[in-house]
Amino acid sequence: TWQIESLIEQQVTAIRARVGNSRVICGLSGGVDSSVVAALLYKAIGSQLSCIFVDNGLLRKGECEKVRERFQNHFKTDLHVVDASHRFLSELAGVVDPQQKRKIIGRVFIEVFRKEAESITDARFLAQGTLYPDVIESGGSPDGPAATIKYHHNVGGLPEQLGFELIEPLRDLFKDEVRRMGLALGLSEELIWRHPFPGPGLGVRCLGGITSERLHALREADAIVLEELRKAGLYRTIQQAFAVILPVQSVGVMGDGRTYEETIAVRAVTTDDFMTADWYPLPYDLMRIISTRIINEVRGVNRVVYDISSKPPSTIEWE
Numbered sequence: 052t053w054q055i056e057s058l059i060e061q062q063v064t065a066i067r068a069r070v071g072n073s074r075v076i077c078g079l080s081g082g083v084d085s086s087v088v089a090a091l092l093y094k095a096i097g098s099q100l101s102c103i104f105v106d107n108g109l110l111r112k113g114e115c116e117k118v119r120e121r122f123q124n125h126f127k128t129d130l131h132v133v134d135a136s137h138r139f140l141s142e143l144a145g146v147v148d149p150q151q152k153r154k155i156i157g158r159v160f161i162e163v164f165r166k167e168a169e170s171i172t173d174a175r176f177l178a179q180g181t182l183y184p185d186v187i188e189s190g191g192s193p194d195g196p197a198a199t200i201k202y203h204h205n206v207g208g209l210p211e212q213l214g215f216e217l218i219e220p221l222r223d224l225f226k227d228e229v230r231r232m233g234l235a236l237g238l239s240e241e242l243i244w245r246h247p248f249p250g251p252g253l254g255v256r257c258l259g260g261i262t263s264e265r266l267h268a269l270r271e272a273d274a275i276v277l278e279e280l281r282k283a284g285l286y287r288t289i290q291q292a293f294a295v296i297l298p299v300q301s302v303g304v305m306g307d308g309r310t311y312e313e314t315i316a317v318r319a320v321t322t323d324d325f326m327t328a329d330w331y332p333l334p335y336d337l338m339r340i341i342s343t344r345i346i347n348e349v350r351g352v353n354r355v356v357y358d359i360s361s362k363p364p365s366t367i368e369w370e
C-alpha cells in the first residue's frame with residue numbers, strides 16, 4: 052500500500068502543479084474509473100473541482116442516489132446532477148435497432164454534458180478516467196484517437212471538442228492499481244468491486260422499444276438479481292450479471308385469469324478480460340429464488356429465462 056500512497060502523492064503534486072488556480076470538470080459515470088479520478092482530484096484541488104453526472108433515465112436502481120451520497124455527502128464536491136431522462140426517453144421512443152440506440156444515447160449525452168459543462172464558466176480542464184489498457188487498445192499513440200473506444204463507451208473525444216485541456220491521471224495504471232488507489236482514497240468496497248455497466252446502460256438491455264414502464268420492470272428485476280447474488284456470496288465470483296427484458300410477451304396464468312406479459316432473461320458470466328466469457332452455472336436454488344421474486348415482485352413480468360450462452364459466439368450484452 053505504500054506504493055499506492057506514494058502514487059497518490061505524486062499524482063496530487065502533479066495535478067496541483069498543472070492546474071494552478073483553475074477549475075476542473077470531471078464527468079462521473081457512476082463507475083470505478085471516473086469515481087477514482089474524481090476522488091483523486093478532490094484530494095488534490097478540493098473546491099476547484101466540479102463534477103457532472105448525467106441521469107439518462109437508463110441507470111440502475113439507486114445509482115443516482117449513490118453518486119450523490121459519494122460525491123456530495125462524503126466528498127463534498129460541487130456536484131451537478133443533470134436529470135435528462137425525459138430527453139433521452141423521448142429521443143429513444145420507437146427505436147429498436149441496437150446501434151441506433153447507442154448512437155442516440157451517445158449524441159444526447161454529449162449535448163447534455165456540453166451544455167452543463169458550458170454553464171461552469173471558469174473551467175479550463177476536463178478530467179477523464181482513461182486507463183493504460185485503453186491507451187494500448189487505441190494504438191498506443193498518446194494523443195491519437197486515444198479514445199476511439201472510449202468514444203463509444205464514455206466521454207472520449209469530448210474534451211477537445213469543448214475546448215478543454217485534458218487531464219488523465221490514471222493513464223499509466225491498470226485496473227487493479229486503480230482499484231487499490233480508489234480504496235486508499237476512501238471509496239467503498241461496494242463501488243470498487245462493482246460489475247461493469249455499459250455507457251448506454253439499460254438502453255441496450257431493454258430489447259425492442261424503450262418505454263419508462265419497461266425500463267421500470269427491468270430496473271426492478273436487475274436489482275433483484277444483484278441483491279440475490281450478493282446474498283449468496285457470488286457477486287465477486289461472477290464478473291458481470293444482469294437482467295435483460297426481451298421483446299417477447301408470453302401467456303401465463305394468474306388466479307383465474309390469463310396473462311400476456313413480459314419476459315426477463317438473467318445473464319451471469321465469468322471472464323478474465325470481457326473478450327471471451329463463460330456463462331456461470333448459478334445454483335438451482337438461487338435461480339428459483341431469483342425467478343420467484345421477479346415474477347412476484349415485478350409487475351408486468353410473468354416469465355424468467357436463464358441465458359446459457361458463452362462468448363464467443365454470443366456477446367455478454369444482448370445488444
Ligand code: XMP
Binds near residue numbers: 205325326366
Ligand atoms: P459484449 O456485449 O461486447 O460486452 O460482449 C463486453 C463488455 O463491454 C461492455 N459493453 C459496453 N460498455 N458501452 C460501454 O461502455 C457500450 O456500448 C458497451 N457495449 C458493451 C459490456 O457490458 C461488457 O462488460
